[in-house]
Amino acid sequence: MASTSGTLEIHDTRTDKNYTIQVTDNVILGADLAEITACTDGVAEKPNKQDRLRIFDPGYVNTAVIESDVTYCGDDEDGNPANLEFRGHSFDYLRKTHDFEDVTYLMIWGKLPSIFERNWLRRELAQACMDVPDSVINVIQSFPKETPYYPMLLGGLSAFLGANKDSIPAMSARNLYHDNIKALDRGCIQTLAAYYMVLCAVYCHRNNRPFIRDVSLDRPMLDNLFLMMGLIEDTTSTRSRAMLHAINQVWISGVDHEMNNSNSALLHAASTLADPVSCFMSALASSYGILHFGAVESVYTMLQRIGKPENVTIAIAAAKATRQRIMGVGHRVYKSRDPRIEPLKGLLHVLAAEGMKDPLLDVAYEMERQIHQDKHFVDRKLCVNVDLYWPLSYTAMGIQQDAMLPIFLCSRIVGMMTHWRESMLKPIKLWRPLIVFNGVRAPKDEEQQEMAPVPVAEARKLSWPDQIAISLLNLPGVPRLLTAVA
Ligand SMILES: CC(C)(COP(=O)(O)OP(=O)(O)OC[C@H]1O[C@@H](n2cnc3c(N)ncnc32)[C@H](O)[C@@H]1OP(=O)(O)O)[C@@H](O)C(=O)NCCC(=O)NCCS
Numbered sequence: 001m002a003s004t005s006g007t008l009e010i011h012d013t014r015t016d017k018n019y020t021i022q023v024t025d026n027v028i029l030g031a032d033l034a035e036i037t038a039c040t041d042g043v044a045e046k047p048n049k050q051d052r053l054r055i056f057d058p059g060y061v062n063t064a065v066i067e068s069d070v071t072y073c074g075d076d077e078d079g080n081p082a083n084l085e086f087r088g089h090s091f092d093y094l095r096k097t098h099d100f101e102d103v104t105y106l107m108i109w110g111k112l113p114s115i116f117e118r119n120w121l122r123r124e125l126a127q128a129c130m131d132v133p134d135s136v137i138n139v140i141q142s143f144p145k146e147t148p149y150y151p152m153l154l155g156g157l158s159a160f161l162g163a164n165k166d167s168i169p170a171m172s173a174r175n176l177y178h179d180n181i182k183a184l185d186r187g188c189i190q191t192l193a194a195y196y197m198v199l200c201a202v203y204c205h206r207n208n209r210p211f212i213r214d215v216s217l218d219r220p221m222l223d224n225l226f227l228m229m230g231l232i233e234d235t236t237s238t239r240s241r242a243m244l245h246a247i248n249q250v251w252i253s254g255v256d257h258e259m260n261n262s263n264s265a266l267l268h269a270a271s272t273l274a275d276p277v278s279c280f281m282s283a284l285a286s287s288y289g290i291l292h293f294g295a296v297e298s299v300y301t302m303l304q305r306i307g308k309p310e311n312v313t314i315a316i317a318a319a320k321a322t323r324q325r326i327m328g329v330g331h332r333v334y335k336s337r338d339p340r341i342e343p344l345k346g347l348l349h350v351l352a353a354e355g356m357k358d359p360l361l362d363v364a365y366e367m368e369r370q371i372h373q374d375k376h377f378v379d380r381k382l383c384v385n386v387d388l389y390w391p392l393s394y395t396a397m398g399i400q401q402d403a404m405l406p407i408f409l410c411s412r413i414v415g416m417m418t419h420w421r422e423s424m425l426k427p428i429k430l431w432r433p434l435i436v437f438n439g440v441r442a443p444k445d446e447e448q449q450e451m452a453p454v455p456v457a458e459a460r461k462l463s464w465p466d467q468i469a470i471s472l473l474n475l476p477g478v479p480r481l482l483t484a485v486a
Contacts, residue, residue, distance in 0.1 A: 095252040107418040128193030156198030187276035256415025262287040271431040299328040300391040309366035328388030335381035
């Protein structure tokens with residue numbers, strides 16, 4: 001294989017100029033391209049931004065925005081299996097040998113924990129959960145019980161932030177987090193704890209359960225959460241152990257996914273030096289669309305509509321005929337195989353053997369079989385993604401459809417905070433993309449005067465009929481002289 005570094009020689013036929021652009025690990029700097037301009041010598045020493053060569057990349061399909069050593073995910077275009085790795089460990093290895101508590105430490109602090117470090121995390125997280133103020137719970141309980149999860153989650157987090165004004169850099173006009181390890185570690189733990197408590201309170205509120213802040217140091221946080229939500233009655237019965245084992249595995253495989261939409265929303269906010277809760281709220285809000293995590297919930301609705309495996313053929317045909325997207329199909333990175341699916345299917349099999357199986361699992365199997373044989377999808381490199389199966393792991397355990405995404409986010413928040421912490425230890429550069437402006441430019445100054453709307457203060461001096469007439473006529477091009485009617 002050719003070297004991944006070298007130079008790119010560019011000849012610009014517009015100006016007959018040559019440029020040499022540095023390539024490092026298959027990456028060129030966008031800023032280097034900005035040196036290429038349409039200006040010929042002598043026209044402008046400093047070309048304006050419209051004259052600079054820019055990259056137009058709607059949807060960021062080929063634009064890297066940050067260097068990160070956290071998560072690797074890749075497709076198998078070289079014939080190698082697609083893989084997903086966290087901090088240099090394959091997720092498959094981690095899910096077989098570690099639990100979610102270990103993986104939480106690994107993600108945020110970059111190494112698997114010693115017993116001491118694991119205990120430290122457990123203690124810190126438990127204490128932070130106990131410290132979440134009652135005002136947060138009160139805000140959540142003030143929502144009507146049937147309010148969907150997301151608005152209540154965001155409401156609870158807002159209340160948490162409101163009660164922690166000192167954590168907001170704008171309140172003190174100071175950088176609080178960048179390059180401040182102590183504040184970063186605290187920010188990660190507090191944000192995790194805030195989300196965990198908010199979720200438990202929302203879950204209990206929606207399900208008419210009393211919310212009891214029962215966080216024990218003798219249990220991993222995952223076990224605490226499932227007990228507080230009443231999803232398990234104890235941690236020792238066979239069924240509880242099977243559920244906790246399954247959730248550990250599902251959460252490990254879902255802990256992060258490199259630079260996806262919600263991580264980039266989080267880092268976008270982080271680049272302004274915002275507090276971690278606000279950054280997480282940005283990510284949370286962006287995750288709910290049906291092309292992203294909203295797909296988890298939508299897949300289940302789709303499977304319910306299809307109902308049984310025999311209906312899959314007609315459902316796919318109808319989607320193709322109406323050009324509807326099939327939820328749980330297609331991925332920006334994985335074009336032939338999502339590496340998370342086979343392990344998840346194995347887990348679903350184990351759960352089924354324990355008597356925990358959603359009958360819609362057979363619809364998903366049939367959907368996958370047909371999609372992978374259908375020329376329409378094969379030609380477009382559309383394979384099924386893990387969202388086709390994730391919902392079924394939750395519903396198999398009796399978790400309601402609308403709760404599965406908020407519960408899944410207990411895992412993904414770890415990846416999010418990992419990216420936040422990592423970005424705060426790198427040089428700060430405000431994220432500020434460009435547009436290709438294709439609107440109408442403002443007229444020259446004197447014309448602008450001519451076309452300017454009548455100032456409100458002047459218009460107020462007019463009689464009512466004249467004010468109405470002017471507001472109707474106050475369109476671009478109507479001469480300012482209209483004020484003369486006064
Ligand atoms: C995930 C997703 C947004 C990635 O999209 P993308 O990489 O930007 O791909 P595009 O939106 O450019 O789609 C490329 C082509 O595949 C088609 N396509 C993509 N996903 C499709 C789907 N789920 N069902 C049917 N067709 C799909 C598009 O219509 C387009 O077809 P065209 O070239 O004939 O116009 C997209 O596959 C999707 O919407 N999937 C469904 C939602 C989902 O499962 N999201 C969870 C992702 S983990």
